[in-house]
Amino acid sequence: MSAPDREISAPDREIINSEKGASPRINQSLKKFYFPFVVILGAIVLSLMIHGSGFELALDFPVDVSNEMEGALDDSVDWIVITFGDFFDAISDSIKVVLGKLRDLLIWIPWPIMMSLVFIIGWKVASLKIAIMSVVGMTILALVNLWEPTMVTVAIMIVAVFLSIVIGVPVGVLAARSDSVDTGIRPVLDTMQTMPSFVYLVPGIMLFGLGNVAAIFATVLYALPPCIRLTNLGIRQVDPSVVEAGTSFGSSNMQLLFKIQIPMAIPTIMAGINQTVMMALAMSTIAAMVGAGGLGIEVLRAMGQLREGEAIIAGCAIVILAIIIDRISQGYIENRTQ
Amino acid sequence: MTVEPEQISHQIVVDRLWKVFGNNPSSALEAENAGKSRAEIQSEFDQVVALRDVSFHVEKGETFVVMGLSGSGKSTLVRCLSRLIETTSGHIYVDLEDVTSLDDKSLREFRRSKVSMVFQNFGLLPHRNVMDNACYGLEIKGLSRTERYERAQRMLDLVGLNGWETSKVSQLSGGMQQRVGLARALAVEPEILLLDEPFSGLDPLIRRQMRSELAVLQKEIQKTMVFITHDLDEAVTVGDRIAIMRDGEIIQMGTPEEIILNPVDDFVAEFTEDVSKDRVLNASSISVTPDLIWSYSHDLNSLKNKMDEVKAGHIAFVNESGASLGVLTGSDVEHIASMEELDRMLGESTDTMMYSSNVKPAISKLANSSTPIPVVDSDNNLLGVITQASILNALSE
Numbered sequence: 113m114s115a116p117d118r119e120i121s122a123p124d125r126e127i128i129n130s131e132k133g134a135s136p137r138i139n140q141s142l143k144k145f146y147f148p149f150v151v152i153l154g155a156i157v158l159s160l161m162i163h164g165s166g167f168e169l170a171l172d173f174p175v176d177v178s179n180e181m182e183g184a185l186d187d188s189v190d191w192i193v194i195t196f197g198d199f200f201d202a203i204s205d206s207i208k209v210v211l212g213k214l215r216d217l218l219i220w221i222p223w224p225i226m227m228s229l230v231f232i233i234g235w236k237v238a239s240l241k242i243a244i245m246s247v248v249g250m251t252i253l254a255l256v257n258l259w260e261p262t263m264v265t266v267a268i269m270i271v272a273v274f275l276s277i278v279i280g281v282p283v284g285v286l287a288a289r290s291d292s293v294d295t296g297i298r299p300v301l302d303t304m305q306t307m308p309s310f311v312y313l314v315p316g317i318m319l320f321g322l323g324n325v326a327a328i329f330a331t332v333l334y335a336l337p338p339c340i341r342l343t344n345l346g347i348r349q350v351d352p353s354v355v356e357a358g359t360s361f362g363s364s365n366m367q368l369l370f371k372i373q374i375p376m377a378i379p380t381i382m383a384g385i386n387q388t389v390m391m392a393l394a395m396s397t398i399a400a401m402v403g404a405g406g407l408g409i410e411v412l413r414a415m416g417q418l419r420e421g422e423a424i425i426a427g428c429a430i431v432i433l434a435i436i437i438d439r440i441s442q443g444y445i446e447n448r449t450q
Numbered sequence: 451m452t453v454e455p456e457q458i459s460h461q462i463v464v465d466r467l468w469k470v471f472g473n474n475p476s477s478a479l480e481a482e483n484a485g486k487s488r489a490e491i492q493s494e495f496d497q498v499v500a501l502r503d504v505s506f507h508v509e510k511g512e513t514f515v516v517m518g519l520s521g522s523g524k525s526t527l528v529r530c531l532s533r534l535i536e537t538t539s540g541h542i543y544v545d546l547e548d549v550t551s552l553d554d555k556s557l558r559e560f561r562r563s564k565v566s567m568v569f570q571n572f573g574l575l576p577h578r579n580v581m582d583n584a585c586y587g588l589e590i591k592g593l594s595r596t597e598r599y600e601r602a603q604r605m606l607d608l609v610g611l612n613g614w615e616t617s618k619v620s621q622l623s624g625g626m627q628q629r630v631g632l633a634r635a636l637a638v639e640p641e642i643l644l645l646d647e648p649f650s651g652l653d654p655l656i657r658r659q660m661r662s663e664l665a666v667l668q669k670e671i672q673k674t675m676v677f678i679t680h681d682l683d684e685a686v687t688v689g690d691r692i693a694i695m696r697d698g699e700i701i702q703m704g705t706p707e708e709i710i711l712n713p714v715d716d717f718v719a720e721f722t723e724d725v726s727k728d729r730v731l732n733a734s735s736i737s738v739t740p741d742l743i744w745s746y747s748h749d750l751n752s753l754k755n756k757m758d759e760v761k762a763g764h765i766a767f768v769n770e771s772g773a774s775l776g777v778l779t780g781s782d783v784e785h786i787a788s789m790e791e792l793d794r795m796l797g798e799s800t801d802t803m804m805y806s807s808n809v810k811p812a813i814s815k816l817a818n819s820s821t822p823i824p825v826v827d828s829d830n831n832l833l834g835v836i837t838q839a840s841i842l843n844a845l846s847e
Contacts, residue, residue, distance in 0.1 A: 357573025360532055361587040361638065362561030371589070375577045 193318050204320040207271065211324055215267035215405075223254055230436070238443020246440065249432045258407065258429045265406030265433065268324060268399070269392050272331040276388045280336050281381065284343025285369065294344065301337040309334050309395060313402050327395075327404030335391040342384025346377030379449045386441045393434045397427075407433070460507035461642065461674045462514075462531070467504040467540035469526055469698075472497030475538045488697055500526040502698045504540070510641075513668060513675040515689030517682060517721075523698040524678045528644050531676060532565045533557060544642065562591050566635040570647040572627045574619045574634075580606065581615040583630050587638035598637075605633040608667065625656040632664075636671065645677045649684065661687050682721050686710070694718055707735065733812065734805035736844040737825040737834030740766035746775055750789060757783060764822050766835055767796060774802055774824040774832040782821075802826045805833050809844075812836050 162170045193200070218226075227247050234243030253262050287294040312333050316326035350373050358372045374381075400408030407430050414422035470478045478497035481490070488499050500523045508514040518524045529535040531542060533549060542549040544564060552560055566587060574583050581599065582589075584606055588598035606612060609629040619627055628648055635643060648664075649657040661684060668675065668688075679685050685692045686706040693703040702714040711731075713719035741762035744753055746769050757765060757780060765783055767775040776799040786792050802824050803812060812823055822835040 353569060353571050353573050354575060356534055357567070357569055358575075358586070360534055360561060360565075360567040360569075360573075360644075361590050361634075362558040362563075363590050364558060367590055371586075372575060376575070378577070 189315055189318060200319045204325045207325045207328060208323075211267060211271050211328070214270060215264055218263040218267050219260055223250075223259060226250070234436075234440050234443075238440050238447070242439045242443050246436045249436050252432060253429055256425050256429065258410065258426065261405070261407045261410050261426075262429060262433060265393075265396050265408065265430070268328060268331070268396065268404055268406055269389065269437075272328045272335060272392045273385070273389055275328065275332045276336045276339050276392070277385060279332070280339030280384070280388065281343050284340045284381075284384075285347060285374070287340065287344040288347035288373075289369075297340070301340060304333055305337045309398050310401075313398070317402055322403040324404050326402045327399030330402070331392050331395045331399055334395050335388045338387035338391065339381075339384045342387065343377065343381050346380025346384070347373045349380065350376045379445050382441065382445045382448065386438065386445065389437050389441065390434060393430060393437070396430060461510045461512075461545060462508040462676070463541075463543040464504060464506050464531075465541040465543070467501050467527070467530060467542065468499075468538045469501035469523070469530060469535065470497050470499050470538045479539065500698050501530065501537075504695075504698070504700055506693055506700065506703060508674055508676060510674055511672045512690045513677055513688055515677045515679060515685040515692045516695060517679055517685045517692055518695035519680055522695040524680075524695050525646055526698075527695070528567075528646050528676055528678050531642075531644055532561055532567060534567075562587070562638065564640060565642045565644055566638050566640040567644040567646065568628070568631045568635050568648045570650050572619075572624075572631045572651075574627055574630055576618075576620055579616050579618055580611060580622070580630050583619055584633040584637055586634055591638065601639075602633065602637045605637045606630075608636065608670075609633045610663075623656075624652050625660060628652065628660065632667075636673075640673070642674045642676070645675060647678050647680065650680065657684075664688060682725050686725055694721065707732065711735065731809045731844055732805065733803040733807050733809055733825045733836060734833060736809055736840050737805070737836050738840045740764060740777070740822070740824075740832075740835045741780075742766070743768060743832070745770065750786065750792065754783065764835065764837070766822075766824055766832055768832050772832060773830045774826050777822050777824050777835055779821050802830070803836065804828070809836070809841065813841055816841060 221229075227250050230250060231243045231247050234246045253259055283297065287297055309330065312330035313326065316329040320326040320329055354376065355368060355372060358368050363371065396404065396406060397408040397411050400406070400412045407426055410426035411423050411430070414420070414426055468479065472478060472495065474495060474497060477495045478491050478499055481495060482499065482502065486494070488502075492498055504523075504527060506514070516524045516527055526535055530537050531544075531549070533552070537550055540550070544560070547560075549557075549560065575586065578586075581602060584602040585598045588601060593601075603615070606615060609632050611626065611629050611633060614622070614626070619630060622630065628651075631648070649660050652660060665688060675688075677685075677688055682692075689706055691703065691705055692709050693700045694709065695701065696717060702709055702718050704712075709718065710722045710725060713722050742757060742760055742765045744756070744765050744767050746767050753765070756762075762780055764777055764779045766777045769775055776796040778795055778799060782795060783792075786795065799821060801815065803826070805825050805827055815823060816836065816838045820838060822837040824835050825833045827833055
């Protein structure tokens with residue numbers, strides 16, 4: 113035999129080796145898919161058999177309690193409305209008064225003054241660039257004759273966000289300091305965030321009547337979770353060694369909270385508030401369905417009359433307002449973190 | 451248990467301290483008594499014995515160093531002293547008060563006035579400037595703004611941070627951040643300073659500098675210190691006494707010299723290997739008996755005869771009361787012809803060393819001259835001599 117025949121060249125040898133090594137690997141990955149494949153196939157076959165045999169019990173669930181549950185929930189909402197009617201009326205009245213005054217104030221401020229205020233705030237809190245951009249945005253709002261509805265929306269937002277912070281930050285602090293509170297409120301927060309926001313409108317109307325207060329109620333429920341979650345997260349993320357140092361100097365729990373934990377969590381808490389503002393703005397159109405004024409009602413009215421151009425402009429006004437608020441608050445967070 | 455009378459003068463007394471991490475410490479303690487090892491307890495009960503039967507005391511004004519590798523329990527120990535970690539059993543007395551039995555309110559009071567701590571990763575508040583960080587302890591105590599600024603300013607000056615008061619702490623270097631930590635701890639004027647590896651996070655050069663600055667500072671402030679470190683070199687520099695820990699136990703405790711010269715086992719010996727011995731050796735520990743001690747009143751001829759008889763390489767001269775007059779080598783004495791010449795030679799060899807002084811100067815002197823150096827006590831009485839051979843012996847041990 114000649115030498116070249118006897119010797120396998122190096123690349124050939126590699127191919128042979130890799131083929132030998134590959135087959136067990138392929139077998140292994142086949143095994144990995146084997147089990148789910150059998151399960152899915154089994155499920156399809158069994159479903160076909162049930163449909164073929166017409167076995168009623170397996171086709172329609174034998175018990176239906178939806179009517180009873182809906183009835184019970186209706187009754188309990190009614191009970192709450194009747195029992196605590198005066199209480200909710202009182203809340204409703206005071207929110208109405210505050211909101212009305214705030215709205216009147218914002219509309220009363222002449223537009224040059226308002227624009228200058230926003231410019232100064234944007235400049236001091238964020239940057240000159242953001243200040244200029246904010247003023248450009250507000251000029252557009254004024255040009256399309258949506259200045260007044262914008263101010264109404266801002267007033268509703270301020271009240272809703274204020275209530276969210278007043279409720280959300282303390283609850284977040286409690287959740288951060290106690291694991292059981294955290295575990296307890298987590299499903300509540302999940303519900304609040306995933307529940308379609310329309311669902312809040314009905315109890316809102318029943319408790320507070322049609323109008324801005326029901327809108328604020330629905331907005332707060334919708335916008336509260338990020339505030340709670342990020343306050344909780346921010347405080348839990350505070351460097352434990354700094355908390356330990358604080359403890360070593362004899363800080364009480366309250367001193368730890370107000371001198372170390374909350375100040376160090378401020379950037380994260382601010383991010384939560386920023387999220388709350390954005391979500392509250394997103395709710396403004398939906399809230400208009402229960403009688404909230406502002407940009408939302410402009411969108412709804414235009415849509416109802418099939419004037420799509422007007423609807424798009426009003427919708428864009430909400431976006432511009434959102435961007436102005438977001439950029440200024442983000443700028444504040446960034447400056448604070450540096 | 452009651453504190454024994456001889457412990458009364460000690461500022462800190464730690465009495466049979468145990469710490470078990472886990473949800474069932476009593477099971478671990480029982481297993482301990484049954485003689486099971488740390489590893490067995492950890493695998494069987496899922497309990498970690500961090501401190502086992504630790505006892506020691508610290509005197510007022512003393513710097514007590516706890517040294518060990520990571521996981522030896524030294525950080526746990528220092529946290530137990532101010533109850534940042536609760537102990538499992540045993541007692542800690544600070545000025546006769548049992549720290550382990552303080553209620554929440556007295557514990558806070560104890561932390562505010564008696565002890566303060568310096569941390570390895572500084573533990574500074576990033577949202578505050580240097581001054582407000584240094585003030586933290588005083589603020590917690592409820593002092594007025596002017597008073598705490600004044601006191602903190604004094605401490606900032608002391609640690610060399612004058613002019614940095616309004617800087618953000620994140621803008622400072624590690625060494626300077628730790629100075630802030632030190633100023634914050636000193637500002638509350640504690641009696642006891644706990645330092646948990648304060649310089650371990652710093653560059654070697656800065657570390658050495660901070661170490662010597664602390665030594666200078668300690669001369670001024672005279673605090674009782676418990677200093678945690680994993681670096682024996684550091685322990686030897688700052689410590690009056692050192693405790694070496696392994697697996698939650700103190701395996702050797704003593705002065706730096708005792709530990710370096712008489713390591714209790716191979717583990718300690720390995721630690722001490724890298725420390726240059728000249729740092730801890732003092733004159734008395736390396737002095738040897740002179741070849742010949744000669745009382746000055748005798749005459750020259752009998753001195754020379756005696757010298758030949760014992761083949762003395764050097765002669766230490768003393769007066770009637772035993773005070774050192776000087777040391778001469780054998781060859782020097784050979785060439786001396788008269789008592790006057792002897793007097794002159796002795797007058798020239800005036801060098802002596804106190805028994806407690808460091809050997810470093812002796813090493814450089816003996817490198818240039820073969821004449822041994824007499825070691826004396828405070829009354830100038832001769833205790834022994836340091837020769838080239840005795841230094842080499844001690845350093846090579």
